[in-house]
Amino acid sequence: MRVSLNGVHKSFGQVEVVKGLDLEVKDGEFLVLLGASGSGKTTALRMIAGLETVTSGTIHIGERDVTGLLPKYRDIAMVFQSYALYPHKTVFANIAYPLTVRKRPRAEIEAAVKEVARQVQLDALLERYPRQLSGGQRQRVALARAIIRRPAAFLMDEPLSNLDAKLRGHMRAELKHMQHELGITTIYVTHDQIEAMTLAHRVALLDKGVLQQLDTPATIYNAPANLFVAGFIGSPPMNFLEGELREGRFSTPAGSFGTNSRASNPAVVLGIRPEDCRVTATGAGKLAGEIFATELIGDHALVTCRCAGANLTVKVDKEFQGEIGEAVGIGFDDKALHLFDKAGGNRLPAAG
Template sequence: MRVTLSQIHKSFGAVQVVKGLDLTIQDGEFLVLLGPSGCGKTTALRMVAGLESVTSGRILIGERDVTNVLPKYRDVAMVFQSYALYPHMTVAENIAYPLKLRKVPPAERDAAVRGAAAKVHLEEFLDRYPRQLSGGQRQRVALARAMVRRPSVFLMDEPLSNLDAKLRGHMRSELKRLQAELGVTTIYVTHDQVEAMTLAHRVAIMNKGVVQQIATPREIYEDPANLFVAGFIGSPPMNFLQGSLSGGTFAFGEGRFAVGVEGDRRNVTAGIRPEDCTVTSPSNGRISARVYSIELMGDHTLVTCQIGQEYLTVKADKLAQYAMDEPIGITFKDAAVFLFDSESGERIRSRARVDAMA
C-alpha cells in the first residue's frame, strides 16, 4: 500500500520537530528514515502510526486520508526497539494476540501463528516465555506478531539497536529477505547508516526536521546532495579539508591541488572518501603528509595521515605497513573530490561534471 506524507509539520509547543515533510513511499517499498538523534525521524514514524498527532499536513495510506484516524483503524503494524512483548504470555500467545483481539477463530489463528513463526524460524519456541529467549529471538517474536496481522504497512522503530553486532548483521539479512517475500510497504527508522545502506530500496536522510536527500543507497553514497549527507554516509566517514578555491586550484592550510573548477570562493570544503585515496611516495603524492597511526581492520588497513593540523584517513591494503611519522604522499583522482560551500553546505559541482572529468 502506498503511503503519502504531504507537507507534514509537527511542533511540541514552540519547538518545531518536523518541518514540511513530503514523502511518497510506493507500494511494497522498503524506505529507511535515517538521521542523528533528535532529527525528527521517529516522530515522523509515530505520526504515520497515529501515535502522535499532526500539527499540519496530510497522511494518506493508499487513497485514504488517515491524518485524524485512530491507530487501530489505520491497518499498520509497528515493531518497537523495546520488543514490547507480554511477559506472562508464551511466544505463541504473543504472536496470536492481534488475531485474538479481532476474534479470529482458534483454528485459523493457530495456523496463522505457526505460519508467521516459521517465517522467522521460531517454530520450536512457541511454548516458551519471553524471559527464556535471547534478544534476537524476542525481536523475531515482535516481527512475527506484526506479520500475523497482514497489515498494509510495517512501521519499524530501530528494531535492531538492542542486539549485538553479530546478531544485528544476521537480523538485517532476515529482515531484508522477509520484506521481499511479504511485499509489504515498510518504513524503517534508524540512526545506523549501515542498516540504511543494506536494507533500503530508498533512504530519506533527515536533519533538524528536514529531509536532506531521498535516493537509493548507492546514489546517496556516490552523489551526496550536501555536506551533511556526505559526512553522515560512509564508514569510515568522508575526509574533509577546509580551504578556498581559486583558478581551478583548491588550497588549504598545508597544501593545494588542482580540481578543475573555475571561479573564486573563500569558504570551500573538499571531501574525499578514504577508499578513493592511495598512499604513495612523498614525491608522487598530490598531498604531502606524515603517518599518524595505522589500524589493521582485517580485510584492509586504515592509515590516518597528518597534514599540518588536518587529518585524513586512507583505506589501504591489508598488508600495508608504515612507521609512525613516516613521510608519505596521498594521491587521488579529480573525480574523487567533492566540493561543498562551507557555509551553506551545498554541493558546488554536480556528479555529471565530476564523472566527465574522470
C-alpha cells in the same frame, strides 16, 4: 500500500521537531528514516502511526487521509525497540494475538501462526514463554506478531538495537528477506547508517527535523547532497579539506590539482572517502602530509595523515608499514572527489 507525508510539521510547545516534511513512500518499498538523536525521525514515525498528533500538514496511507484517525483505524503494524510481548502468553499466543482479538476462526489462526512462525524460524518454539527465549528470538516473535496481520504498512522503531552485533547482522538479512517476500510497505527508523544502507530501497536522512536527502543508498553514498550527508554517511567518515577553487583547480597549502569541476569559488570544501585515497611517496601524490597515526583494523589498516592542519584518513592494506612523523604523499583519482560550497554546504555540480 503507498504512504505519503505532505508538509508535515510537529511542535512540542515552542520547539519545532519536524519542519515541513514531504515524503512519498512507494507501495512495497523499504524506506529507512535515518538520523542522529533529535533529528525528528521517531517523531515522524509516530505521527504516521497516529501516536503523535500532527501540528500541520497531512498524512495519507493509500488514498485515505489518516491525519486525524486513531491508530487502530490506520491498518498499520508497529515493531518497537522493546519487544512488548505478553510474558504470561506462549509464543503461539503472542503471535496469534492480533487475530485472536479480531475473533478469527481457530483453524485460520493456527494455520496463520504456523506459516508466520516458519518464516521467522520460530516453529519449534511455539509453546515456550518469552522468558525462555533469547533476545533475538523475542524480537522475531514481535516481528511475527506484526507480520500475521498483513497490514497496509509496517512501522519499525529501531527494532534491532537491543541485539548484539552478530545477531543484528543475522537479523538484518532475515528482515530484508522477509520484507521482500511479503512485499509490504515498511518504514524503519534507525540511527545506524549500516542498517540504513543494507536494508533500504531508499534512505531519508534527517537533521534537526529537516529532510537532507532522499535517495537510494548508493546515490547517497556516491553523491551526497551536502556536507551534512557527506559527513554522516560512511565509516570511517569522509575526509574534508578546505581550500579555494579557481576555474576547476583546487588549491590548499598541502597541494594544488585539477578537479572534475570548472567553477571558481573562494571557499570550498573538498571531500574524499578513505577508501578512495592511497598513501604515496613524497611528491608523488596530489597532497603532501605526514603520518599522524596508524591503526590495524584486521583485514585492513587506517593511516591518519596530517595535511595542511587537517587529518585525512586513508584506508590501506593490512601489511602497510609506516612510521609516525614520516613524510608521505596522498593520491586519488579526480572522479573520487566531492566539492561543496563552504558557506551553504551544498554540493557543487561537476563539469558537464
